[in-house]
Amino acid sequence: MLYQSTRGNSQPVSAAGAIKLGIAPDGGLFVPDRPVYVTAGELALMAGMTYQERAASILQLFLTDFTSGEIRECVQGAYDREKFDVPEIAPLQKLDEHLYVLELWHGPTCAFKDMALQILPRLLPRAVKKTGEDREIAILVATSGDTGKAALEGFRDVPGTHIIVFFPARGVSEVQRLQMITQEGRNVHVVAVEGNFDQTQSGVKAIFTDSAVNAAVDRRGYRFSSANSINWGRLVPQIVYYFSAYADLLAKGEIASGETVNFVVPTGNFGNILAAFYARQMGLPVKRLICAANRNNVLTDFIRTGTYDRTREFYRTISPSMDILISSNLERLLYEVTGGDAARVREWMGALQTAGRYQVDGETLEKIQAVFWSDFAGDPATMETIRNTYRQYGYLMDTHTAVGKYVYDRYVEATRDTSKTVIASTASPFKFNQSVATAILGEEAVRGKGEFELLETLSRATGLPIPKGLKDLDKKPVRHTLTVAPEEMKRVVQELLTGRN
Numbered sequence: 239m240l241y242q243s244t245r246g247n248s249q250p251v252s253a254a255g256a257i258k259l260g261i262a263p264d265g266g267l268f269v270p271d272r273p274v275y276v277t278a279g280e281l282a283l284m285a286g287m288t289y290q291e292r293a294a295s296i297l298q299l300f301l302t303d304f305t306s307g308e309i310r311e312c313v314q315g316a317y318d319r320e321k322f323d324v325p326e327i328a329p330l331q332k333l334d335e336h337l338y339v340l341e342l343w344h345g346p347t348c349a350f351k352d353m354a355l356q357i358l359p360r361l362l363p364r365a366v367k368k369t370g371e372d373r374e375i376a377i378l379v380a381t382s383g384d385t386g387k388a389a390l391e392g393f394r395d396v397p398g399t400h401i402i403v404f405f406p407a408r409g410v411s412e413v414q415r416l417q418m419i420t421q422e423g424r425n426v427h428v429v430a431v432e433g434n435f436d437q438t439q440s441g442v443k444a445i446f447t448d449s450a451v452n453a454a455v456d457r458r459g460y461r462f463s464s465a466n467s468i469n470w471g472r473l474v475p476q477i478v479y480y481f482s483a484y485a486d487l488l489a490k491g492e493i494a495s496g497e498t499v500n501f502v503v504p505t506g507n508f509g510n511i512l513a514a515f516y517a518r519q520m521g522l523p524v525k526r527l528i529c530a531a532n533r534n535n536v537l538t539d540f541i542r543t544g545t546y547d548r549t550r551e552f553y554r555t556i557s558p559s560m561d562i563l564i565s566s567n568l569e570r571l572l573y574e575v576t577g578g579d580a581a582r583v584r585e586w587m588g589a590l591q592t593a594g595r596y597q598v599d600g601e602t603l604e605k606i607q608a609v610f611w612s613d614f615a616g617d618p619a620t621m622e623t624i625r626n627t628y629r630q631y632g633y634l635m636d637t638h639t640a641v642g643k644y645v646y647d648r649y650v651e652a653t654r655d656t657s658k659t660v661i662a663s664t665a666s667p668f669k670f671n672q673s674v675a676t677a678i679l680g681e682e683a684v685r686g687k688g689e690f691e692l693l694e695t696l697s698r699a700t701g702l703p704i705p706k707g708l709k710d711l712d713k714k715p716v717r718h719t720l721t722v723a724p725e726e727m728k729r730v731v732q733e734l735l736t737g738r739n
């Protein structure tokens with residue numbers, strides 16, 4: 239299988255090539271050049287498999303230039319009990335007859351990003367070797383909170399790699415910020431950006447396609463890659479857990495073979511829900527994909543109207559990982575639903591760049607609406623949902639997952655669809671404990687308490703353990719203090735890589 243650019247102006251590459259490059263040289267995103275399918279029989283077999291076995295069988299379909307031995311090694315190294323605190327890796331919790339929560343945050347950094355960023359650092363060095371690359375890999379990451387820490391943890395001290403993570407200085411939770419600025423490792427850098435996530439992500443993308451910067455780092459023996467979901471190597475491992483959730487439903491007798499289910503995905507950069515879309519294309523029986531947005535509801539408007547318009551106010555919310563107005567992976571969806579029409583994708587992405595908006599045609603919109611449904615939750619609704627879900631089910635969810643639950647309730651109200659539905663739970667509630675503790679305990683109980691005191695408060699009140707990765711974070715030394723303006727990102731990357739900072 240080869241991978242081609244959504245913008246059609248780059249040479250197709252192997253899976254190893256796509257993983258190594260991260261983004262296509264023409265600024266597009268790599269997509270597989272042909273569909274792959276999983277049959278009902280294969281799906282039934284997955285019900286009896288471990289998470290690791292399920293992962294290996296899906297990865298094998300896409301990473302055709304990796305041997306099965308290599309894939310097995312990567313999978314075993316990534317999803318082991320040292321790193322994940324439950325044997326199921328991605329357990330499914332039942333809330334009621336229709337609703338399930340897929341917990342994707344049992345990895346070392348307590349967010350769903352670990353599901354891919356524990357394995358990408360194993361795939362990438364192999365991809366480098368396969369492509370005959372002799373330069374070291376400089377991984378640039380833009381984060382609104384979760385990807386950054388997961389990428390740092392995954393790539394720390396991985397030979398032949400360096401990682402620079404940029405995060406919006408005031409756009410992440412206090413726990414997320416401390417997770418990143420205390421990061422250990424000889425090959426890691428963390429830089430705060432005086433701007434929002436969109437400026438941070440645009441800054442990183444501009445570096446990838448800047449020939450002068452590329453030439454400068456090349457002279458120093460580096461080549462850039464990405465650990466964001468623009469990298470195909472991030473997306474395939476995310477496809478796995480949709481299959482795994484379905485296999486678990488089958489194994490537990492919750493659904494019959496072939497029964498369609500819905501997935502609700504709290505959405506920002508569109509990578510997670512796009513992975514669910516690919517799973518559906520591969521034959522996973524999925525009825526609707528419910529795209530849950532926060533007050534930055536650019537995707538909800540797009541799915542309802544076909545107009546993508548980022549020229550609107552950017553809000554900081556209590557679900558900061560989703561504070562995004564330019565959702566990178568939508569580009570891949572547009573490519574897929576237009577049957578690979580790179581010219582049209584180029585036109586839309588060009589309009590997004592220059593005018594900040596584009597409008598898709600009626601046929602494209604119809605295809606999107608046949609699969610996707612969307613609504614959004616503001617902060618008050620998110621808080622109320624955390625409180626009500628805890629009261630009704632005794633289940634504690636983080637702010638992003640609560641956006642998903644709120645939107646699911648709106649979906650059922652609007653459609654009366656009672657199909658079994660799985661909410662992708664994207665982060666541990668302890669990662670956003672200020673909001674979560676306030677929601678379930680009230681303002682009074684949290685007044686005057688710092689984030690870390692609240693970890694204890696939340697743990698005592700709910701009987702849930704504080705995740706290992708978050709304990710004692712406040713006692714770790716701060717190692718990264720650099721803050722830059724968005725326009726300084728190019729310079730800083732060069733300085734960090736050449737050791738002049």
Ligand SMILES: N[C@@H](CCOP(=O)(O)O)C(=O)O
Nearest residue numbers: 381382383384385466467507
């Ligand atoms: N929500 C993300 C933003 C980047 O998304 P990615 O999936 O493209 O890495 C974050 O937490 O950083």
